[in-house]
Structures are given as C-alpha cells and as structure tokens.
Amino acid sequence: METFYQDLSKGEAIELELLNKIRLKYPNAYKVDGYFKDYDLYVPEIDKSIEVKSDEKSKETGNIVVEIEFNNKPSALSTTKADYWVWWDGYDFTWFYTDNIKKCIEETNQKLYTFIGKGDTKEKKAYLVKKDILFNYSIKI
Numbered sequence: 001m002e003t004f005y006q007d008l009s010k011g012e013a014i015e016l017e018l019l020n021k022i023r024l025k026y027p028n029a030y031k032v033d034g035y036f037k038d039y040d041l042y043v044p045e046i047d048k049s050i051e052v053k054s055d056e057k058s059k060e061t062g063n064i065v066v067e068i069e070f071n072n073k074p075s076a077l078s079t080t081k082a083d084y085w086v087w088w089d090g091y092d093f094t095w096f097y098t099d100n101i102k103k104c105i106e107e108t109n110q111k112l113y114t115f116i117g118k119g120d121t122k123e124k125k126a127y128l129v130k131k132d133i134l135f136n137y138s139i140k141i
Helices: 002-023 096-106 130-136
Strands: 041-043 049-054 065-068 083-088 093-097 112-115 124-130
Touching: 002 049, 002 083, 041 130, 049 112, 049 124, 065 093, 065 130, 083 096, 093 130, 096 130
Parallel strands: 049 083
Antiparallel strands: 041 049, 065 124, 083 093, 112 124
C-alpha cells in the first residue's frame, strides 16, 4: 500500500509542476480536486481539459503504458473526457491530443496486454507502446 501512496504523491507533484507551467500563459488554470476520472487539469481561458500521466519506467523499458481497463472496468483512455493527455517520462512533458493516442494504437496495431502493475492488486489491460512510435503522434505546445 505504501507504493500506492508514494505514487499518488509523486503523481500530484507532477500535475502541479505542469499546472505551474500552464499558469504562465493561463493563470486561471486549476487542478481538479479529489477523485475525478475525466481529467486532472482544466484551463477555463480556452475551455480545455488535460489528463496527466507519468511513466518514468519508460526510461528503462522504452515503452509507455496506455491503460484502457482496470479491475474489469473501462478506465483511463477508454473513459477519459480530456482534450489532451500529457506524459511525463522522467525527462520531459510530451503533449498529445487524446484522439491521436487512439489513432496511434489503431494505425500501428498495438497489442493489448493484461497484467497487475507494481503497487496494484487488480488486473489492468493496457497497450505497451514504444515511446518512439507513440511520440510520433505528439503535438507541439
């Protein structure tokens, strides 16, 4: 359980780091408080929402985990309402239109994997997409 809370704390710190960058241009941007699975950050000045993901393990594996199901229920990419997804890979924030991630998975025929992630007790289904493939679908912000 310690890993869950450590990961949660680290994830929130990454969200706040990105939020501070966004606020340089959009000062009214905010982090959604509490559990809200649609998105993490909202920018009212442009009416856009952002899901923030972190996959520092990708530095070692070369893969980005794109979850679509957890505990036999649709999650993450399957349920998001976010306009953008932003991945922190331990080096940089990389921006995507949410639809571009789906397009990448479809166009490159990614394989779906089922596994229990570190710190989890339930199964998830996710695509393990090579960073160099997924990041070809990123956008410049």
